[in-house]
Amino acid sequence: MAALRKKKTDTTFSLTSMSKGGRAAVARSRSIDHQLDEERERREKEVQTLILGSPGAGKSTFLKQLRLQFGDGFPAAERQGYRDQILQNVATGLVHLIEHMERIGLKFQTPEIQKLATEFKKKHPRISIATLIKKFKEADEKAEKICPATTKAELTKRLSSLDIYKPDVPSEEDMHTLWADPAIQMCFERRHKFETDTLSTSSEFFLLHIGRICSSDYLPSVQDILHIRWPTLGVQEHQFIMDYRLYRMIDVAGQRSLRKKWIHFFDEVAAVIFFVSLAEFDEALEEDPSVMAMQDSLQAFHDVSYNQFLDKTDIILFLNKKDIFSNKLKKTSIKTCFPDYKGPELIDTSLQFVQEKFKLNKPPSKQMYTHVCCAIDVQQMKEVVSAVVECVVDINVKRLKHL
Ligand SMILES: Nc1nc2c(ncn2[C@@H]2O[C@H](COP(=O)(O)OP(=O)(O)O)[C@@H](O)[C@H]2O)c(=O)[nH]1
Ligand SMILES: [Mg+2]
Structure with missing residues (x-):
């Protein structure tokens, strides 16, 4: 910066003694200097x-x-905003267990809870990154056709607004009912023995805290927020x-x-x-x-x-x-x-x-x-x-x- 400023003062020699063309050239050069200065300052600051x-x-x-x-x-007001994502993550953990139970032929205790589990799974399918990527790519290509992004700022704006993941918020009551069932509890106890499709650490964390999360006065903690899986x-x-x-x-x-x-x-x-x-x-x-x-x-x-x-x-x-x-x-x-x-x-x-x-x-x-x-x-x-x-x-x- 110091070097550049020095250079600028060096060019302030006598303008009056110059021809019109010369003065214009110096003015142009000053304006370029000024732009470079501004650009450099912006880059230094950002x-x-x-x-x-x-x-x-x-x-x-x-x-x-x-x-x-x-x-x-x-702050607390903002933490509240993460509640739905966390409930969704709890649901993902439960559906993971329900799917495992289906694979090994483990049934819920009553036909009513079994029915609830089947419906819950249908309503809150586990997030597949592959499906999301496909949907995102399609939405991106569609947006590109309608309005091609020519600058980085436009592209950033467009990509940040392609919000394609909007699942339904699961009911706390349904999650309580499913979680209270002895069969799903047994399945959870044996989670470390799952040979394939292991439970993620974030699902495990949220299931362990399901009682706290599914309560009426729940306010997400920082730990909860750090465990969120939200693609x-x-x-x-x-x-x-x-x-x-x-x-x-x-x-x-x-x-x-x-x-x-x-x-x-x-x-x-x-x-x-x-x-x-x-x-x-x-x-x-x-x-x-x-x-x-x-x-x-x-x-x-x-x-x-x-x-x-x-x-x-x-x-x-x-x-x-x-x-x-x-x-x-x-x-x-x-x-x-x-x-x-x-x-x-x-x-x-x-x-x-x-x-x-x-x-x-x-x-x-x-x-x-x-x-x-x-x-x-x-x-x-x-x-x-x-x-x-x-x-x-x-x-x-x-x-x-x-x-
Ligand atoms: N166990 C464990 N989980 C992690 C770690 N880092 C991130 N996660 C979890 O991994 C998941 C994906 O992380 P995220 O930051 O969303 O990944 P991104 O897609 O790269 O943004 C979230 O559920 C995080 O809580 C880690 O070091 N250990
Ligand atoms: Mg991310």
């Missing part, structure tokens, strides 16, 4: 960070942690101001079919935060079951870090869901995803191997900062979020030197 990664990797949860520390921390397929943003700078954290939809849109967000980006769910090492992609989810994340990470528009952009890699990763490794080897793994069946060595894989999928010269974490853990994330914000600030200082 720091954009893109948050990329597959659906379910923990991007929204990270944004919530950021809000907890650098925002208003979810966001559009663009979400969280802004905060620090040291007179506006930090914009932009969460862009992560599913494969929409990745080509990421590129619209690449200009003016100071840093990229790339989220990977460590829990996906033994999972296949819902969109394409022939592909292992973590291999797909590696490919996406490779494409981002080698993208020409991001060649000067540093990457912050988040290896998230360490808790689920550690649990899964007790039963399943990392070889499920990486047959070339030769190390011992230990958490630390398996984790190092995954880290190494990501390191090998970026240009050697590109700076990468890695965090291994559990995004729902408020205590642990305090340090991580501060470190990330500090890192983004540093990256921006470095970036400004090269502008």
